[in-house]
Amino acid sequence: MIGTRGFKYIFSVVLFMFGSYAVFGAGSPPKSQTVTICQGSVVVLNASTLNAIAYQWYFNGQPIVAATQNKYAADKExxxxxxxxxxxxxxxxxxxxxxxxxxxHAVLNFPAIADKIFGDAPFQLSATATGKITYTVSPNNVIQIIDNYVTIIGVGTVEITASVEGSKNCPNTIIVKQTLKVKPVSILASAINPVDLAIVTSSETRIVNIEEPFEYTLNIKNQSAYDATQVSITDTLPAAVDFISIKNASDGKATYDAASRAITWTMTELQARTGSELRFSVKAIQHGTIANMARITSIEKDSNPVNNISIDYKDFAGMTIPNVFTPNGDGRNDTFSIPDLSQYPQNELLVINRWGASVYQAKNYQNTWTGDRLDDGTYFYSLKVINKKGMQEEYKGYVMLLRKSI
Known part of the structure; x- marks a missing residue:
């Protein structure tokens, strides 16, 4: 017998998760109610209706054996x-x-870390996770962690904690800890030429567009009272730039290896209290902020390894501005549209004709200019934008207005 007389459903869905619960809804549910729970948890489905003496629960259209109570603990998708x-x-x-x-659940893998020696070069932590990893260290007088790069500043044993925050449905924070031991330099090694080598990586301060050559400069100095020998400086170029040429090396020899994208600058000796400089030319092949890191080492242990590494951050202008548009109503290229302008909401566009008279001007330009009421021809623009550092950049050029599609 099939009938609905006397039946009125009231549903409640309670999600149990690691000892806590949250009510997702009560009363008559929508046509299809979706409940998301953390993998491995259980959601209790509660059906209540007048005049009912038994129930039958179904999963994916099939009856569930022995599921005849008003509540059912669902543990499958x-x-x-x-x-x-x-x-x-x-x-x-x-x-x-x-x-x-x-x-x-969030996943975090944090491999064990091999012992280090005071004076070793900075290194990168190799934890991987499904979310953003946060590192903390205790005590804090042996290493410094910036992002996932570790610089050794002392001797001792520390505990490094990597953590990934949970989500709304899986709120537990995932934590993995590893121990790092930094051993002291042997007495003999530290007593022989305790040098202090420093490097500063810098780039030209002017605004640089993609495909435009510019220079990096590596300045090195031996700040100690002892000569440094077998000095080596390595700069592995970021993928966002292409190498052009080495300009000059004040001392030693500099070479570029295309396979590893590394510039290696070597010298047999850098005397006490002296410095040197290397300049080389590259060009950016993509816009954005690019980090370039260089490192200096010698055969001697360094008494202050913190300044053995230097990173330069350079912003590259990324505007690709078209030089023609065809406002003929065919739905293609009908406006003077600048693809990357959305990255620069603070902007101002000025368009003039060949006699210098302004024909269009807009602040916070939205790629809407159609050249309305203007003759076909060449016009000149000045586009000023505020970059992410709050500095103004200006782009100048020409654009052709052609109502015949090309």
Missing amino acids: GVYKVVALNDQSCSSDASDEVIVQFEA
């Missing part, structure tokens, strides 16, 4: 429904669907 039975063995219509889906 899928679609759940329930049917109620009254004392006359009449069954109700199936309830609306409750869709249960899982969210995976």
Whole structure:
């Protein structure tokens, strides 16, 4: 017998998660209610209806064996429904669907770290995770961690904690700890030529566009009272720039290896209290902020390894401004549209004709100029934008207005 008389469903969905619970909804549910729970958790489905003496729960359209109570603990992803039975063995219509889906826990892998020696070069932590990793260290007088780069500043044993925050459905923070031991330099090694080598990496301060050559400069100095021998400076170029040429090396020899993209500058000796300089030319092949890191080492242990590495951050202008548009109403190229302008919401566009008269001007330009009421021809623009550092950049050029599509 099939009937619905006397049946009125009231659903509540309670999510149990690591000892806590949250009520997702009560009363008549929507046609399809979706509940997301953390993988490995259970959601309790609760059906209540008048005149019911038994229930039958369904999973993906199939009856669940022995699931005849008003509550059912769902631990699988899928679609759940329930049917109620009254004392006359009449069954109700199936309830609306409750869709249960899982969210995976965050994953964090933090391998063990090999012992280090005071004076070793900075190194990178190799933890991987499904979310953003945060590092902390205790105590804080042996190493410094910036992003995932570690600089050794002392001797001792520290505990490094890597953590990834959970989500709304899987709120537990994932934590993995590793121990790092930094050993002291042997007495003999530290007593022989305790040099202090420093390097500063810098780039030209002018605004540089992509495909435009510019120079990096590496300045090195031996700040100690002892000569440094077998000095080596390495600069592995970031992928966003292409090497052009080495300009000059004040001392020693500088070479570029295309396979490794590394500039290596070597010298047999850098005398006490002296310095040297290397300049080389590159060009940017993509816009944005690019970090270039260089490192200096010698055969001697360094008494202050913190200044053995230097990073230069350079912003590259990324505007690609078209030199023609065709406002003829065909739906293609009908406006003077600058693709990357959305990255610079603070902008001002000025367009003049060949006699210097302004024909269009807009602040916060939105790629909408159609050249309305202007003759076909060549016009000249000045585009000023404020970059992410709050500095003004200006782009000048020409654009052709042609109503015949090309």
